[in-house]
Amino acid sequence: MDDSSERPIPPPDVDYPLDGEKILHINGSIRDSVVEVLFVQDNEEKSVATLILDSLMECPIDTRKQLAENLIIIGGTAMLPGFLHRLMAEIRYLVEKPKYKEILASKTFRVHMPPTKPNCVAWLGGAIFGALQDILGSRSVSKEYYNQTGRIPDWCCLNNPPLEMMFDVGKTPPPLMKRAFSTEK
Numbered sequence: 001m002d003d004s005s006e007r008p009i010p011p012p013d014v015d016y017p018l019d020g021e022k023i024l025h026i027n028g029s030i031r032d033s034v035v036e037v038l039f040v041q042d043n044e045e046k047s048v049a050t051l052i053l054d055s056l057m058e059c060p061i062d063t064r065k066q067l068a069e070n071l072i073i074i075g076g077t078a079m080l081p082g083f084l085h086r087l088m089a090e091i092r093y094l095v096e097k098p099k100y101k102e103i104l105a106s107k108t109f110r111v112h113m114p115p116t117k118p119n120c121v122a123w124l125g126g127a128i129f130g131a132l133q134d135i136l137g138s139r140s141v142s143k144e145y146y147n148q149t150g151r152i153p154d155w156c157c158l159n160n161p162p163l164e165m166m167f168d169v170g171k172t173p174p175p176l177m178k179r180a181f182s183t184e185k
Contacts, residue, residue, distance in 0.1 A: 010028040010029040010031070010032040011028040011031050011032055011081075012028050013025065013026065013027055013028045014026045014028070014031065035080060035083070035086075038077070039086065039087075039090055047090070048087060048090070049087060049090035049091045049093075049094050050094060052071070052087075052091060053091065053094055053095065053100050053104065056068055056104060056106075057100070057103050057104065064104060064105070064106055065105065065106040065108075068104070068106040068108060068109050068110075069106070069108055069109065069110045070110065070112060071109060071110065071111045071112065072111070072112050072114055072121075073087065073111055073118065074114055074118045074119075074121040074122060075118060075119060075121075075122070076118070076119040078118035078119070079117065079118050079119055084111055087111075088109060088111065091109050092107075092109070095107060095109075141153070
């Protein structure tokens, strides 16, 4: 953010016991500064906030507002105290910059809390997806298919597959997914 704004009070110092005898003292300002790397733009002008805004700019224009109002931040970093508040402050600051101001019409950004701890959401989604065997076969790609075609299908167009996914009558297409398991008898 703008360096002219006042810096908040750093978190308190923390003592961690090691081996029952030694104590590791961690200064609060050090605890605060290690997270700054997520918000300071690097040589390519990238930070967590710019990655979110750049991703929104890559989306179709008619979906940007709705996507900006339905952000879900997951992973262990999302559990850091004050991370979401700081991220939203960075986004609000950056969206006023010329790079984003004209392209992103939306000034409203909302973060929704996931149904479980943010560091478990990706695992939970994978577990649910893996349990849905009917969907798993139609949304998976075998190694043979990928090696033969060199691409992964666009899952949003499976009802109307692209021409290169069509095959000649008499030729067998590569299987999308070879099931390693089956519920059929």
